[in-house]
Amino acid sequence: MAENNEKRSREEKVILVTGGTGLVGKAIEKVVGDDPRPDEKWVFMSSKDADLTSEAETAALFEKHQPTHVIHLAAMVGGLFKNLAYNLDFWRVNIKINDNVLNTAFKFKCRKVVSCLSTCIFPNKTTYPIDETMVHNGPPHDSNFGYSYAKRMIDVQNKAYHKQHGCQFTSVIPTNVFGPWDNFNLEDGHVLPGLMHKCRTSKKQDTPFTIWGTGSPRRQFIYSYDLARLFLWTLREYEEIDPIILSVGEEDEVSIKEAAEMVVEAFEFKGEVVYDTSKSDGQFKKTASNAKLRKYLPDFKFTPIKQAIKETVDWFEANYEIARK
Ligand code: NAP
Ligand code: GFB
Numbered sequence: 001m002a003e004n005n006e007k008r009s010r011e012e013k014v015i016l017v018t019g020g021t022g023l024v025g026k027a028i029e030k031v032v033g034d035d036p037r038p039d040e041k042w043v044f045m046s047s048k049d050a051d052l053t054s055e056a057e058t059a060a061l062f063e064k065h066q067p068t069h070v071i072h073l074a075a076m077v078g079g080l081f082k083n084l085a086y087n088l089d090f091w092r093v094n095i096k097i098n099d100n101v102l103n104t105a106f107k108f109k110c111r112k113v114v115s116c117l118s119t120c121i122f123p124n125k126t127t128y129p130i131d132e133t134m135v136h137n138g139p140p141h142d143s144n145f146g147y148s149y150a151k152r153m154i155d156v157q158n159k160a161y162h163k164q165h166g167c168q169f170t171s172v173i174p175t176n177v178f179g180p181w182d183n184f185n186l187e188d189g190h191v192l193p194g195l196m197h198k199c200r201t202s203k204k205q206d207t208p209f210t211i212w213g214t215g216s217p218r219r220q221f222i223y224s225y226d227l228a229r230l231f232l233w234t235l236r237e238y239e240e241i242d243p244i245i246l247s248v249g250e251e252d253e254v255s256i257k258e259a260a261e262m263v264v265e266a267f268e269f270k271g272e273v274v275y276d277t278s279k280s281d282g283q284f285k286k287t288a289s290n291a292k293l294r295k296y297l298p299d300f301k302f303t304p305i306k307q308a309i310k311e312t313v314d315w316f317e318a319n320y321e322i323a324r325k
Helices: 004-006 023-034 053-066 080-086 086-109 142-165 190-207 224-236 255-267 291-298 305-318
Strands: 013-018 039-044 067-074 112-116 171-175 177-178 209-212 221-222 243-245 273-276
Touching: 013 023, 013 053, 013 171, 013 177, 023 177, 023 224, 039 142, 053 086, 053 142, 067 224, 080 142, 086 112, 086 142, 086 171, 112 142, 112 224, 142 171, 177 190, 177 224, 190 209, 190 255, 190 305, 209 255, 221 224, 221 255, 221 305, 224 243, 243 291, 255 305
Parallel strands: 013 039, 013 067, 067 112, 112 171, 171 243, 177 221, 209 273
Antiparallel strands: none
């Protein structure tokens, strides 16, 4: 039971990664595998190991693995169009998962939990650049209010567990993530995997490559392997309960049009590019500051976005059969 953790030698860590089979989880698995630590045992889980909306299945998972640390990624996740369609489900599923994981981690005396928010949860009406102090300063963009409020409650829960029980529960706030193992499904996925999937099809079928919306919204994109390296630092070194934004700098923000042009270049697509402006643009921008991160890690190097997009396109081509699409 939970007291096992107390007996477990203090230096040994068992790190449970919920959502371990997704885009971010797979990136963490690779980065951990490239530089293993003798005192760290990593467990990457999927919904097949436990449905975390179930309190009982969550408890059984923790009983089985006896984690000392948790990286909590598991969530109902999706791009703009999936959020537009399922705000209630995003709220209900994520609230259940988050409450079960945090409360079970507390019961099992986990020494640290790092959970995941998102830069899309900040107030829609805000000054820029957005920073960590603004999470609860007003309603989020209407397109994804269900997901946003559920994610904001993680920060509330972290503060409550720390205040009442001294738990070391914290969170990170990544911007838009992309990379190998992404969800390339056109309806549910995010913009970059969606553009890559469509551009691949257009090239093979010699049909126009359609970008949804006007292409003018702006995004900061972080490569999943860069985020993974920052997650490991957060787990091992970051000691605050307050969240920390994990993003490229404001100066690295690009328009959807510019991102699409990088996808076209990566595929060497020479065909027609068209915009379907009947599709929503969603939030115009959510420009976030990474000044807090830079205070801790002034020399951290992000992968240049063109290189990251090319690597992801190459992965998608090589793994098309097994990719989520
Ligand atoms: P993803 O690729 O969709 O992976 C989601 C993971 O959660 C999968 O491993 C999935 O397991 C698991 N999961 C979903 N429902 C579950 C349930 N009921 N019980 C147990 N496991 C469940 O998502 P991602 O992009 O890696 O996102 C990881 C985290 O980063 C999420 O918390 C997300 O909110 C956050 N985030 C993502 C982005 C982004 O742009 N992708 C941006 C900011 C923040 P299965 O594989 O079995 O389905
Ligand atoms: O990544 P995305 O779906 O979500 O990006 P958000 C949506 C933007 O990309 C809109 C344009 O401006 C779309 O019009 N776009 C162009 C496309 N082509 C495509 C395409 O093929 N697929 C998609 N999906 N978009 C999400 C939040 O916002 O950000 C989530 O809704 C989550 O909750 C995620 O936090 C990180 O960046 O707009």
